[in-house]
Amino acid sequence: MYSRGEALTGLRERQKADRHRRILAAAVTRFQRDGYHSVRIEDLAEDAEVSVGTVYNYYGTKGDLLMATVALEVEEVLAAGEAILLAPPAEPQEALLGLIWQYYDHSLEYLSKEMWRAAMALSIEEPHTPNGRRYADLDGRLADQVARLVARLQSRGRVAPDLDHRAMGELIFNTLNAMFIEFVKDDGMTLDTLKARVAAQIRPLARLMEAPA
Incomplete structure (x- = not known):
């Protein structure tokens, strides 16, 4: 049996992985569609449904x-x-x-x-x-x-x-x-x-x- 703490840790890791996946998927789609140089971090955050700060937490630039x-x-x-x-x-x-x-x-x-x-x-x-x-x-x-x-x-x-x-x-x-x-x-x-x-x-x-x- 997992303890409550282990279950919460597992949930957080899954949420983190999901945010990471969504941000990267948003980047692939936007970069291909609009061009790398014209895309803003704000655009990626909106598409991935996360905050701008979250994007920067995963990717500094x-x-x-x-x-x-x-x-x-x-x-x-x-x-x-x-x-x-x-x-x-x-x-x-x-x-x-x-x-x-x-x-x-x-x-x-x-x-x-x-x-x-x-x-x-x-x-x-x-x-x-x-x-x-x-x-x-x-x-x-x-x-x-x-x-x-x-x-x-x-x-x-x-x-x-x-x-x-x-x-x-x-x-x-x-x-x-x-x-x-x-x-x-x-x-x-x-x-x-x-x-x-x-x-x-x-x-x-x-x-x-x-x-x-």
Whole structure:
């Protein structure tokens, strides 16, 4: 049996989690609809049905909310990527593109291109702040996942045994990340165009990686 104090603590935690969820959901909706720069904290408080002070209790700045949205996006992408690592396609090209498409297909789930540009600018302008470090950490985890995919293919004899999987993973991530930046800079570029350009760069890399027959 729970004591009254434990029950109250559990209730408070559930209420806190619910407020957190509502604030983040309001941010995702408003940022996508109205644009990150035009949205006010007051707008988010109204949509989430909390006070302005409550929003600031959870997120010190609007940038904190934006970075929380980025983290939400990337955490889901990483989770989906782990499923690919468990059973990757045998061919390096198919495995790499499968992981990259997983990243790209989910990239606009919670963020618009304008939101991505704002998040990238924030990470560049304030690299030593918690938000700047958080963005860099998320990038690092994505690069690590690519490197682990290369290592997995290597362990199956599909990638040359003397290849530095860590360096190759970082090279591949830097390629897909640079092209993603070009994608979010250009409001007219479609996801299909992005994929075609990245595939043209990944294919020769994948051939170079393959283990000798």
